[in-house]
Amino acid sequence: MRASQKDFEDAMNQVKLLKKDPGNEVKLKLYALYKQATEGPCNVPKPGVFDLVNKAKWDAWSTLGNLPKDSARQNYVDLVSSLSSSPEPSSQVEPRADEKPAGYETLVVTSEDGITKIMFNRPTKKNAISTRMYEEIMLALKAASEDKSALTVLTGIGDYYCSGNDLTNFTDIPPGGVEEKAKSSHILLRNFVQCFIDFPKPLIAVVNGPAVGISVTLLGLFDAVYASDRATFHTPFSALGQSPEGCSSYTFPKIMGSAKATEMLVFGKKLTAGEACAQGLVTEVFPDSTFQREVWTRLKAYAKLPANTLRVSKNIIRSREREKLRAVNAEECITLEERWQSEDCMNAIMNFLSRKAKL
Ligand SMILES: CCCCC/C=C/C(=O)SCCNC(=O)CCNC(=O)[C@H](O)C(C)(C)COP(=O)(O)OP(=O)(O)OC[C@H]1O[C@@H](n2cnc3c(N)ncnc32)[C@H](O)[C@@H]1OP(=O)(O)O
DSSP, X not given: OOOOHHHHHHHHHHHHTOSSOOXXXXXXXXXXXXXXXXXXXXXXXXXXXXXXXXXXXHHHHHTTTTOOHHHHHHHHHHHHHHHHHOSSTTOSSOOOTTSOOOOOSSEEEEEETTEEEEEEOOGGXXXXXXXXXXXXXXXXXXXXXXXXXXXXXXXXXXXXXXXXXXXXXXXXXXXXXXXXXXXXXXXXXXXXXXXXXXXXXXXXXXXXXOEETHHHHGGGGSSEEEEETTXXXXXXXXXXXXXXXXXHXXXXXXXXXXXXXXXXXXXXXXXXXXXXXXXXXXXXXXOTTTHHHHHHHHHHHHTTSOHHXXXXXXXXXXXXXXXXXXXXHHHHHHHHHHHTTSHHHHHHHHHHHHHHTTO
């Protein structure tokens, strides 16, 4: 039986009572179905490329094409009902007794076999790191640092490991203008990188596909990096009018020597997984066909080692460098705050957005 007008109105009221924010993608879907059910197909003019919120709403509504009003109403009611019956709509994994309920919008976090796995979960955006995702990664790392697991792993859902900073973060300009945005981004970045510098247990990257920007630079702060042979490593900072972060201005020359670090960080040379391994950034490369099986078998074995001892040994290695890394992080963020206000950077962001909008 088709949903009635009353079912539709009840569902609209239920949305207001949801205990958890269902996340932007679901909210856009709800918006689109509501508009389709009440007004029919989208025939209003497309908002401008920099009017990001209204453009996203318009895109979501238009993708419904000629879906009949009563089907849209039914889909809306079904979607709301699935949200109301699911206590953790954004988490794909049942939390175990020793986990705090996560409720992340941009991550999936699991904890089993002594391993806390933090998975980037924006596959349609190649796991680009939105402002919310920076915040959630910091929260997830804090929780992982306090839980009982021996190891913490970061990996990506979908075909990418991570495409770096979400370049649309720069379009959300506050009333204080670009200067205020650059200042707040400086603070966000410094705090974010600090979480990696200070993380107290072995931190492993399972690089399942291409990695870009900050997701590459941070690898210098991990304790081991396992990569699929499909992965690539790219830091196109100069093309973006930006400068190295994630302590890479210090860790990369130390890991691979200054000439190789310059090729990556200054000239933006993209490395294959094999090249990144030869240069010491990656611990080991596996064929993509056996990557997941081989890596998780190995990590499960490592996670059986005594967790406290792993912490102690990691700490003694990191303690030699911690103060230096903090100072490098602070300096890189000061330089970036200035870069973000430069013409080179603004032009690069505009170019990305224009390409995205196919202008
Ligand atoms: C506040 C702290 C700042 C920290 C400083 C950090 C700096 C960095 O990380 S610099 C590196 C920034 N990243 C990039 O420059 C990558 C930009 N993206 C790309 O070049 C490409 O999207 C790609 C090579 C990653 C993938 O290309 P392709 O396979 O052709 O896929 P699409 O381009 O169609 O991507 C699908 C979808 O995802 C969106 N997207 C991908 N990456 C980003 C990103 N970094 N920021 C924002 N959006 C991204 C892309 O725009 C597509 O979106 P739709 O058009 O809406 O489908």
